Amino acid sequence: MSEQSIVDPDIGLQLIPTEASDYATQVDHLYFGLLGLSALLVAILVGLIVVFGFRYRRSRKGPRKPRFSDRVGHRIEIGFAAGLTLLFLGLFYWGGHLYMHLYDDQQSDITVNIVGKQWMWKVQHPDGTREINTLHVPVGESVKLRLTSQDVIHSFSIPALRLKRDAVPGLYTTAHFVATKTGEYRLFCAEYCGNEHSKMRGRIVVLSQADYQEWLTRHGEGPSPAVAGRQLFQSHGCTGCHQDSAQTPAPALDGLYGRTVPLDNGSTIVADEAYIRDSILQPQKHVVAGFQPIMPSFSGQLSESEIFELIAYIKSLQPGEWNQDRASGAPQ
Amino acid sequence: MTVASHPENHHREHDYPEHYLSSNWTLRGWLLTVDHKRIAWLYTVSITGFFFLGGIAALLIRLELITAPGDLLSAKVYNEMFSLHGIVMVWFFLIPSIPATLGNFLMPMMVGAKDMAFPKLNLLSWYIYTVGGIFTLAAVLAGGVDTGWTFYTPYSSLFSNTSVIAAATGVFVVGFSSILTGLNFMVTTHTMRAPGLTWKRLPLFVWANYATGLIMVLATPVLSVTLLLMGLERGLGIGIFDPALGGDPLLFQHLFWFYSHPAVYIMILPAMGVVSEIIACFSRNPVFGYKGMVLSIAAIALFGFVVWGHHMFVSGQSLYSGILFSFFTFLVAVPSAVKTLNWTATMFRGRIWFSAPMIYALSFLGLFTIGGLTGVFLASLALDVHLHDTYFVTAHFHYIMVGGAVTAYLGGLHFWWPKMTGRMYSELWSKVAALALFIGFNLTFYPQFLLGYSGMPRRYHAYPEAFEFLHVLSSLGAGVLAIGYLLPLAYLAWSLWKGPRAPANPWDAYGLEWRANSPPIEHNFTETPRVTGGPYAYD
Ligand code: HEM
Ligand SMILES: [Cu+2]
Numbered sequence: 117m118s119e120q121s122i123v124d125p126d127i128g129l130q131l132i133p134t135e136a137s138d139y140a141t142q143v144d145h146l147y148f149g150l151l152g153l154s155a156l157l158v159a160i161l162v163g164l165i166v167v168f169g170f171r172y173r174r175s176r177k178g179p180r181k182p183r184f185s186d187r188v189g190h191r192i193e194i195g196f197a198a199g200l201t202l203l204f205l206g207l208f209y210w211g212g213h214l215y216m217h218l219y220d221d222q223q224s225d226i227t228v229n230i231v232g233k234q235w236m237w238k239v240q241h242p243d244g245t246r247e248i249n250t251l252h253v254p255v256g257e258s259v260k261l262r263l264t265s266q267d268v269i270h271s272f273s274i275p276a277l278r279l280k281r282d283a284v285p286g287l288y289t290t291a292h293f294v295a296t297k298t299g300e301y302r303l304f305c306a307e308y309c310g311n312e313h314s315k316m317r318g319r320i321v322v323l324s325q326a327d328y329q330e331w332l333t334r335h336g337e338g339p340s341p342a343v344a345g346r347q348l349f350q351s352h353g354c355t356g357c358h359q360d361s362a363q364t365p366a367p368a369l370d371g372l373y374g375r376t377v378p379l380d381n382g383s384t385i386v387a388d389e390a391y392i393r394d395s396i397l398q399p400q401k402h403v404v405a406g407f408q409p410i411m412p413s414f415s416g417q418l419s420e421s422e423i424f425e426l427i428a429y430i431k432s433l434q435p436g437e438w439n440q441d442r443a444s445g446a447p448q
Numbered sequence: 449m450t451v452a453s454h455p456e457n458h459h460r461e462h463d464y465p466e467h468y469l470s471s472n473w474t475l476r477g478w479l480l481t482v483d484h485k486r487i488a489w490l491y492t493v494s495i496t497g498f499f500f501l502g503g504i505a506a507l508l509i510r511l512e513l514i515t516a517p518g519d520l521l522s523a524k525v526y527n528e529m530f531s532l533h534g535i536v537m538v539w540f541f542l543i544p545s546i547p548a549t550l551g552n553f554l555m556p557m558m559v560g561a562k563d564m565a566f567p568k569l570n571l572l573s574w575y576i577y578t579v580g581g582i583f584t585l586a587a588v589l590a591g592g593v594d595t596g597w598t599f600y601t602p603y604s605s606l607f608s609n610t611s612v613i614a615a616a617t618g619v620f621v622v623g624f625s626s627i628l629t630g631l632n633f634m635v636t637t638h639t640m641r642a643p644g645l646t647w648k649r650l651p652l653f654v655w656a657n658y659a660t661g662l663i664m665v666l667a668t669p670v671l672s673v674t675l676l677l678m679g680l681e682r683g684l685g686i687g688i689f690d691p692a693l694g695g696d697p698l699l700f701q702h703l704f705w706f707y708s709h710p711a712v713y714i715m716i717l718p719a720m721g722v723v724s725e726i727i728a729c730f731s732r733n734p735v736f737g738y739k740g741m742v743l744s745i746a747a748i749a750l751f752g753f754v755v756w757g758h759h760m761f762v763s764g765q766s767l768y769s770g771i772l773f774s775f776f777t778f779l780v781a782v783p784s785a786v787k788t789l790n791w792t793a794t795m796f797r798g799r800i801w802f803s804a805p806m807i808y809a810l811s812f813l814g815l816f817t818i819g820g821l822t823g824v825f826l827a828s829l830a831l832d833v834h835l836h837d838t839y840f841v842t843a844h845f846h847y848i849m850v851g852g853a854v855t856a857y858l859g860g861l862h863f864w865w866p867k868m869t870g871r872m873y874s875e876l877w878s879k880v881a882a883l884a885l886f887i888g889f890n891l892t893f894y895p896q897f898l899l900g901y902s903g904m905p906r907r908y909h910a911y912p913e914a915f916e917f918l919h920v921l922s923s924l925g926a927g928v929l930a931i932g933y934l935l936p937l938a939y940l941a942w943s944l945w946k947g948p949r950a951p952a953n954p955w956d957a958y959g960l961e962w963r964a965n966s967p968p969i970e971h972n973f974t975e976t977p978r979v980t981g982g983p984y985a986y987d
Contacts, residue, residue, distance in 0.1 A: 129914040131902050143830050147901070150828065154821040161792060161817055165810060168795040169802070172731070180797040180987075183733070189793075193740045196789050197782055204778040204824070211828030212771050218833060219767055234607070268603040269697060271762065271837060275903030278834040282763045284698065285602060286691020289764040302912065306837040306905040308596055310607060311523050314908035398694050415692055 121236060123249055125300035125319040136276040136297045136322060139218060143278040146210055153203075218279065218291055224260035226253070229341070231420040232263070232270030232283035232305065235312040240421060244340045245332055249318030251303065254328035255295050262389075263289045266420040268309045274320050276301035286397075288389050295322040345429025348422055352414065359438060366411065367404050371435025378405040392427050467870065467967040482567035483970060485868070488553035490574050491544060496937075498540040498581065503933065505533035510892075510926040513919045518910035526909035527594040528610070534597030535588065539619050540581050542849055543711060546718035547629055547664075548577070550860045551657045553868060555633055557961035558654050560642025560979065562971040565635040573628035576621060584618025587611040596907065598708070601689035601700040605681040613679050620675045623668045626714075630664025633657050642960065644979035651959055651983045652735060655742050656721025659749040663710045663717075667753070671707035674700065698763055705756035713752040715849055716816075717745060719856030720787060723809045726863050727791050729957040730806035731798030734984035737790045744783035751780040761832045770829060777827040784820055788813065799987075803955070804878035808859030811886045815851025819844060822897065837907075840900025843893045851889055858885070858936060865940065866950030870967040873943035877935060885932035891925025958985055 127134075135141045172180065184192075228251065229240040239247045253259050263272055265283040272291075273280040281291040305316035323331060338344065349355060357366035367377075372387050380403040385391055394401050396418065399411035418426070468485045471477075478486060508529050512520045521529065552570065556563050564570045587593060591611035595604040604612050637650070637658045650658075678700065680686050687693025689700050728735045735741060757765060757773030791813055800806070822844040826832045835841060866872055895918040904915045911919075953962040960979070964972050 124912045127914070129902060129917065131898055133901075133903055143834055146828060146831055147825070150821075150825050150831070154818075154824075157821060158814075158817060161788070162814065164792050165795070165813065168792070168798070169800055169810075172795065172798050172800050174732075174799045174801040180799070183736070183797050189737055190740075192793070193737050193786060193789070197786050200782055200785055201779070204781065207824065207828055208775055208778045211830045211832075212774055214830030215761075215770060215774075215833065216767060218830065219770075268607050269600060269763075273837075273903070273905065275834065278830070280762050280833050280836055284764050286697060287764050302903055304903065304905045308527075308600070308603070308837075308907040310603060311527060311594070313527075314518065314523065314910045317912075397692070401694065 121249055121318075122315055123318045125302060127300065127302070133275040133278075134297065134299065134301060136295050136299065136301055137278075137293050138296055139214070139293060140276065140278040142214055146207075146214070149210075150207070218293075219281070220292075221290065222260075222292060223258070224292060225257040227260045227262055228253070229421070229424045230261055230263045230272060230283065231424075232265040232267075232272070232309070232316075234267050234310050235305070235316040237270075237272065237303070237305070237316070237318060238421065240341065240424065241332065242340065243332055243336055244338045244344065245336045246338070247335070249303070249316075251318075251320045252328060252331055253295055253320065253322055254325045255298050255322050256325065258292060258294050261291045261293075262424070263291075264420050264424075269307050270305045270309050270316065271307035273304040273306040274301060275304075276320070280306055282307055288393070298322045298324055341425040341428035342432040343429075344422075345425035345427070345432075348418070348426055349429055352417070357411070365408065367407060368438050369430050370433040370438040372433065373431045377402075379403060380405050380407075380409075389427050389431075392430055393423055396423060396426060466969060467965060468970050469870075469967055471970065480571075482563070482571050484552050484556050484564045484567065484570055485968065485972075487570050487574055488549050488551075488868075491548040491552060491577070494574075494578065494581065495541050495544055495549065498536050499933075501585075502533050502536040502541060503930065505529045505536070507926060507930060509533060510923040512909065513911075514916075514923045516911055516913040516916045516919075521909070523909045524592075524594065527907070528588075528592035530907060531593045531596050532588050535584060535593065535615065535619070537849075538597050538711075539622055540577075540584070542715045542853055543622075543626060544577060544629075545715070545853065545857050546722060546860065547633070547657055547660055547714070548574075550722065550857070550864060551633065551660075551718060552629075554864065554961055555636055555654060555657055556640065557964060557968065557972050558651050558959060559637060559640050559645060560960045560973065560977045561636065561640035562973070564632050565639055566632050569628050570632055573625040573632070576625040576628070580618045580620075580622030580625065582618075583621060584615050587614030587618060598704060599675070599678060599700075600704075601678060601681065602691075602697050605678055605689055605700075613682055616675045616679055620672055620679075623672045623675075626664045627668045630661035630668070633661035634665065637661075642977050642979055645960075649979055649982050651721075652724035652738070652741055652745070653718075653721035655745050656717045656724075659745045660714050660717045663714050663749055663752070667707045667710040667714075670703060671711075674703040674707065677703075698760070698765060701760055701763060702756065702765075705759045706753075709756040709759065710749075710752045712845075712848065713748055715853045717748065719812065719816075719853045720745070722856045722860035722863070723791060723812050725957075725959070726805045726809040726859055727794050728984045728986065729863075729955055730801045730803055730809075731795045732801070732986045733794050733796070733798040734982075734986055735790065736793035736796070737786075738982070738984070740786055741790055744787050747783040748780065751776065751783075755780055758827060758832070761829055762836050774827055774829050778824075781820065781824060781827065788817055788820070804873075804875065804882055805859045805863035805955075807879060807882040808855055808862060808885075811882060811889075812852055812855045812859060814886075815847050815855060815889065819847030819852055822847065835900055837905055838900035839896040839904045839906055842906045843896035843900060846893045846896075851893070855885065855889075858882075861936075861940075863955070864961070865943070866954045867961060867964075867966050867968070869944060869947075870950050870965075871943045871947035872950050872954065873947055874939045877939040881932055881935035881939070884928055884935065888925050888928030888930075888932045892922050892929050893925070895919075895921045895925075958983065 231238040237249050239251050263283040265285045270283040277293050281289050301320045303318045303320050375387050376384050377387050378384050397415040400409050403409045593610045593615040687695045689695045689697050755777045757769050758777045761770050899918045950966045952966050960977050
């Protein structure tokens with residue numbers, strides 16, 4: 117990527133970055149809490165060293181009183197360890213609770229697909245609008261990021277949202293946020309990803325909901341992912357086995373998403389995004405019960421964005437939707 | 449330590465005609481030596497070379513980062529520099545540092561033995577270290593490596609166009625040296641202890657190195673296998689880490705950190721051992737809570753094995769793994785905190801002597817505490833999400849590894865220097881250096897905490913201009929720090945020629961090593977010592 121692809125917002129040094137979401141505010145509370153606690157502990161430690169160093173310096177003659185007995189010593193140690201453990205349990209709960217909220221799978225108003233690539237972020241909005249190294253989102257709506265990478269591991273980092281998530285090839289990771297403040301914020305790649313790693317950065321633009329809609333219509337181009345996925349489904353010949361033939365050699369896909377699928381090896385699996393992805397790229401990994409493992413792999417023929425679109429299409433298929441299209445009531 | 453034949457050799461000025469350095473001063477005498485004390489020197493010289501090589505890379509990094517655009521080094525050279533810096537500092541300096549130098553010199557003496565359990569194996573491990581070092585150096589200097597010291601896949605296995613395999617081979621080889629050293633420490637501690645030296649009377653330095661040996665033996669093979677798999681993947685495309693072939697890119701991280709997290713304890717446990725000896729001696733108090741100290745060493749060594757996933761909180765490992773690893777990480781922080789309490793309490797009602805080793809030890813205490821507390825920030829899951837892979841992490845591990853381990857190493861070197869060389873060094877200069885180190889260190893790395901929270905990612909060769917001011921501070925600090933590291937090199941070297949002769953026990957310290965001459969004779973003791981009491985029988 118050339119120098120021009122960097123679109124840093126000009127927002128100066130912020131020791132505490134703008135809190136652009138409620139989550140960011142909560143994370144900062146934890147930060148300030150820990151900062152206060154650490155300052156206190158360091159002050160006690162330094163204080164003790166200075167006081168001991170002065171009161172018990174070698175040049176101060178005279179006998180020293182004996183130290184406390186072993187019994188008292190043990191009590192101090194055990195009390196200290198127990199107190200600290202309790203404190204840590206509290207901190208563990210505090211940090212863990214927020215973390216679950218950030219990464220947990222939950223409903224969202226908008227799902228944005230993000231593909232990392234040496235060295236740029238490719239973003240696709242639900243209506244098909246695409247952008248690079250910039251992410252436009254509306255304020256006040258819940259946004260789900262669905263991330264992957266088409267080469268090495270990258271990490272999608274937005275300090276203003278206190279959010280970061282690795283984009284791993286072959287894996288979908290997610291994160292949620294609700295932006296609460298319009299403005300422009302920094303976007304980085306945080307996982308070292310090769311030569312131009314430091315240029316893989318950009319900005320996130322939080323717009324009012326009206327401005328976001330307006331932005332979409334201004335930039336909106338091309339079909340939505342589900343519609344694009346339908347075209348891919350046909351052009352790559354998936355229909356040949358899954359949909360058209362009277363003796364379909366392959367399972368129908370309408371209503372598949374979220375269903376429990378019985379497998380050849382006797383186990384079952386829930387058809388989520390990862391399952392659909394695996395079925396496209398490594399069809400032999402999970403063979404559906406009652407079918408031959410004849411599906412070819414499409415690995416190398418589809419880009420990560422195209423896989424996203426195919427998944428979007430398959431997810432959009434309602435149960436029974438294909439039945440009307442079928443020539444006759446096919447088996448299964 | 450109370451010793452049967454009573455110690456009256458304190459402060460005895462004496463010329464010792466024969467000692468381990470004086471006889472057989474030939475190339476053969478050094479390169480084929482099986483004397484643990486000479487092997488300690490071989491290591492000391494080698495790791496010092498690597499330390500300054502890594503240091504030059506660090507200075508180039510800091511020079512580049514003074515300005516926001518990447519204008520001094522190209523992106524490629526910058527990436528190779530931080531990789532060189534990390535690889536050399538971790539694998540060829542920090543991991544061997546205290547165990548291979550001070551540990552090699554002192555472990556046999558502290559248990560009252562003539563040598564290690566396996567002297568020839570000890571020499572072999574230095575040769576393995578050297579071969580690995582030359583390998584990696586050649587790779588790094590001839591072709592360069594740009595993967596960072598962590599070699600993450602699939603970047604290292606499929607994408608990097610640099611000498612990854614050669615560099616990893618060096619790291620692979622050096623691992624065997626680690627394993628042999630660890631094995632030697634364990635067997636020596638088990639079988640070579642002097643009569644009367646029960647486990648409950650062992651100095652904490654011995655305990656710490658014993659535990660370190662255990663980690664080296666148990667964890668290092670995992671690293672070897674991991675690097676081997678990465679090399680096979682790169683060379684033959686076997687598909688273990690490649691998702692296109694059904695592999696798992698995160699598997700590498702699990703395997704890598706399964707070794708490399710315990711490796712942090714390989715670096716810090718011996719440092720804790722050193723500091724315990726120094727603080728007891730210069731407070732003239734027995735270590736407070738000896739039993740607690742030993743238990744914490746054991747707890748750190750064991751629980752250090754179950755926290756590797758805290759390097760992967762944002763990686764895509766399952767949420768529940770994240771929660772579990774966070775929980776264990778908080779637990780493993782407790783024993784370290786207990787040790788800090790005990791060191792401080794050791795000073796209570798003592799007679800504190802601010803000699804150079806003590807100043808180093810107190811620096812350690814301060815820097816290690818800040819490193820540890822910022823570790824608590826990183827263990828708190830939601831905060832780690834924000835801080836992961838930013839300069840906050842860079843600052844954190846430098847506080848632990850450099851502020852902690854390197855400072856303790858220097859403290860130990862100053863403490864035992866008279867024993868190792870038979871010479872004293874300049875008191876004034878050693879204190880100036882310790883102070884320069886403390887100030888330079890904080891100026892270098894404290895601003896990096898601020899950079900991290902404000903969002904600056906690590907391993908960036910160019911960055912938004914807003915971060916420039918803090919980077920300038922950090923680079924200034926690096927200059928001061930560099931002086932702090934060069935000074936000891938100068939005055940310690942000077943002491944070898946001009947330093948006043950050291951008595952056998954210049955600090956009036958307890959411990960069997962102080963019963964031997966300075967410098968010790970070839971097999972350490974003329975007569976096997978007998979031990980009748982616990983360690984640290986000060987006052
Ligand atoms: C003058 C002293 C030092 C300076 C100025 C310095 C500077 C740096 C900087 C700026 C980085 C981050 C590079 C980046 O992520 O972009 C770094 C990384 C690192 N440093 Fe240092 N360092 C110093 C000493 C040391 C020492 C003494 C050690 C170990 C003994 C050490 C171990 C490391 C390690 C392990 C990394 C991580 C490398 C990586 O990110 O791949 N450093 N150092
Ligand atoms: Cu990247």
